[in-house]
Amino acid sequence: MKKLSRRNLMQLGMVGTVTALFKASESWGEMIAVPTPKEVEGPFYPAVDQIDKDADLTRVGGRNGRAKGQQIIIRGSVKNIGGQPVENAIIDIWQANAAGRYNHPRDSNPAPEDSYFQGWAIIRSDASGLYRFRTVKPGAYPATKSWTRPPHIHFKISRQGFPQLITQMYFPNESLNAIDLLYRNKTGAEQTLMTARQTGEYEGMLIYTYNIVLGKS
Numbered sequence: 001m002k003k004l005s006r007r008n009l010m011q012l013g014m015v016g017t018v019t020a021l022f023k024a025s026e027s028w029g030e031m032i033a034v035p036t037p038k039e040v041e042g043p044f045y046p047a048v049d050q051i052d053k054d055a056d057l058t059r060v061g062g063r064n065g066r067a068k069g070q071q072i073i074i075r076g077s078v079k080n081i082g083g084q085p086v087e088n089a090i091i092d093i094w095q096a097n098a099a100g101r102y103n104h105p106r107d108s109n110p111a112p113e114d115s116y117f118q119g120w121a122i123i124r125s126d127a128s129g130l131y132r133f134r135t136v137k138p139g140a141y142p143a144t145k146s147w148t149r150p151p152h153i154h155f156k157i158s159r160q161g162f163p164q165l166i167t168q169m170y171f172p173n174e175s176l177n178a179i180d181l182l183y184r185n186k187t188g189a190e191q192t193l194m195t196a197r198q199t200g201e202y203e204g205m206l207i208y209t210y211n212i213v214l215g216k217s
């Protein structure tokens, strides 16, 4: 990572932003990125294996249709706390469909299943530590009678030499975030690290960026 002095950062108007994302060593000579916060795995990690686990969750191999819902792209980097890219990390992703239903035998939500939605992917970061997938925005769903989970995507990231990271990615500007029993338990800085940013658009699909930092073993 390029070293920036506190003065450089002030000139860039970035002190507030950067202090939320980095812990500085005493000298500010070395920037240490804060690892992405962990979150519980939840009850719906896929229970039944499936052939198609590629980076396009809006289609299922062998089926001629597209998943319902708003198509989006999620992309980002996987880095270590020193800011170096982590290549070949295994990124295991699972989520509810646009109606808020998981493809899981224990999901009792009466919302409809979507046989064109892949729901689960296992991809890898590339040589530059980057990853990308296409999916649909997951729906909110009832966790209990009084608790509605906001839209989120589950991530499990594995790479030799790093502790496995299990977490959940949230979407910005969701009114359900602030009252979610998991999200609201995080500090503001942790919430920032766990929430994707909307960074563009590609062929009508919103692009969200979610950068991941793996901690030390």
Ligand SMILES: [Fe+2]
Pocket (backbone or CB within 6 Å): 042, 044, 096, 149, 152, 154
């Ligand atoms: Fe979930």
